[in-house]
Amino acid sequence: MKAEIIAVGTELLLGQIVNTNAQAISQKLAELGIDVYFQTVVGDNAARLRQAIEIGRSRADLLLFTGGLGPTQDDLTKDVLADYLNRKLILHEPSMKTIEELFTSRGMAMVESNRRQALMIEGSEALHNATGLAVGNALKADGTLYMLLPGPPKEMKPMLEGPGQEWLRSMLGDEKPLFSRLLKFAGIGESNLEAKLLDLIDGQHDPTIAPYAKEGEVSIRVSTKAANAEEANAKIDATVDLIRARVGEHLYAQEDIPIEEQIVKLLRRSRRRLASAESISGGLFAELVTNVPGSSGEFAGGVVTYTNAMKNKLLGIPMSQLEGPDAPGAISESTAKLMAENVRLIADADFGVSLTGVAGPAEAEGKPVGLVYFAIAEKGKETVVHTATLSGGRSIIRLRAVKAAMYRLWQALKE
Template identity: 50%
Template sequence: MNAEIIAVGSELLLGQIANTNAQFLSQQLAELGINVYFHTVVGDNATRLEAAVKAAQKRANLIIFTGGLGPTKDDLTKETIAHLLQRELVMDQEALRSIEEYFKRTKRTMTENNKKQALVLQGAEVLKNDYGMAPGMALTIASITYMLLPGPPKEMRPMFIQYGRPFLMSKLERHERIESRVLRFFGIGESQLETEIADLIDQQSNPTIAPLAGDGEVTLRLTAKHESSLEAKKLLDETEAAIARRVGQYVYGYDNDTLFSKLVERLKEQNKTVAAAESLTGGRFTAELTAISGASQIVKGGVVCYTNEIKEQVLSVPASVLATDGAVSEPCAKLLAEHVRSFCKADIGISFTGVAGPDPLEGKPVGTVYVGISISGQETEVHALLLSGDRETIRTRTIKYGCFAILKKLTASL
């Protein structure tokens, strides 16, 4: 099956709500081995919805609709589909009873237009709504399967899992599964990564390899299809191993991992603690770590040393260093990392000092950054960076770089 998901609702186009239904359904369909090639969003307009359906009929044999099954005049999905397919809408008595019982249970008055929600396409398999009023429905006409689901996620998701998914499984001749795995990289750009594995991408068929860049990081999504979930995972393992032989040193995690969640995890594993001295980052590194559950075990504390006075008075950076080398310098970063580690009695001290912009500082251009890392029993390292982007981009990339640098140090010590 090749599927298209059509979300109906002007509120989606206005940006008032996010289309999370399409994301959920794509994930569910992937598990069934059903390809999703198009997502469409259309407003509450019969003419435009008809055009969207006609386009989908030319490129998909499964069309799933979400939204537009409610009681109001702008809920017109099933009426539009009925007109296109030349099918009557008939009253589903079980759905009607369920709606009437809902109003009795909530002691509310049922208006006449609520009966509209119990109308279904003639001949369709009715999908029960256990968490709302409007039922869903599914039917196949001329080799195309149409499935209509309610818009509210709390109704749509359980309906699809309980009733929609089994309906589709009954239609599949082969029960292939699609397994995906996301590899997360830092310290390598998208273009360099693609260059390193260009031949693997060119040769891809099963699994497929899809690069994606964003926010200073790069990801590769590997997708394998097989009737056996174990065999699909084996294909992913083989492809991942081939990629790791080329660029494995830049991989920090999988799927929903973040640099900060991995750092918390690794510090817990090694029973180590960290403290941060933050100048240009203004506490963002510490904030990212402490946002993760369990961070209290590994974060000892931090100092936002935004001014030279705090660098000197709290973290004991000599005035001579600040006068001679400057706050944005390797010597300053080194001392900040060492002194915050000592001050907070942590195993690891990290410092961030630099120029986030918009103007140069101490004669140094925007994007000049120094990250110091002091680990008990090891020589302190200072990483000199020259980052591009606006103020927020530089600050974000700075803390991510520091996070990745500690991760590499911890991995090297294993």
């Protein structure tokens, strides 16, 4: 089954609100095995909405609307669709009763326009609104399915998850649901990952392989339609094994979690603790780790030592290491090593992580923008220092540096 989502509201076109409904609806339809091929946003204009319906009907089996079910004159969705289908709008008495009772309980006179929220298209099934007043509609006409949901997410989501989902399932027949697994990668860029898997991606059929990327993370979604989870997992596992054989050293999770969450899980499992010393990243490493719920048991603490004086005072880095004509400087492998080792000892932790480098906008200590050193000091083992040359603006370099350090820490924990 092919679906098109039609979001109605001029405020969406003006950028006054973000269309989060489309994301929630797409995810739910994917779970049901319904393919979303198009998403349309149209303003509160009857002619343009009718045109969107005509176009959508020509290319989709299901048109799912959000917005335009309210009491005002610019809430046109039901009116336009009813006119397009040559059907009447009728009053849904249970919804009307709920509206009247609400106004009575508040001691307010009901404005007549509120009756519009209880109207439904003739021949449609009412979708109960558990958190608002506007009744939803679901119907099949001339071979096309139509579902009308409210615009406010707090009303739309419960309606979709409840009666909306039940109605859609009843319309699916033998349609198989979609099962997906998200693979999360670190320490490799999107283009490099794709290059290593290009033949698998080009030759995909079932399961399908789709790469995704956002700053600091790369993901692959493996999807298949199957009668049940057992059948789906067997198909997905076979594809994941092929991917792991190519890039398994970068595959840190088979669920949608950031690498810092996986790091906390591994620390917890091995009953070890972590501390950090940051310069270039300004505390971003510690922030991301402590964003993971319950990480206080695994993260001993961190320090941000931006100046040489603070590196000396808090971490005990000798000034002769940091300054002087023959000094390695704050931005060096040896300083990164000392920062990681010393913060681990100070915090009595099992791991110490350090980051130092140049985020820009200008060079520092004669070192170019993007040069980063980060070290992993592990109790009982020799400290390992890594060097990276990163591109991007100041904030991007900092984030990429932190994610690179986390990848190396994950490797150490995994081993």
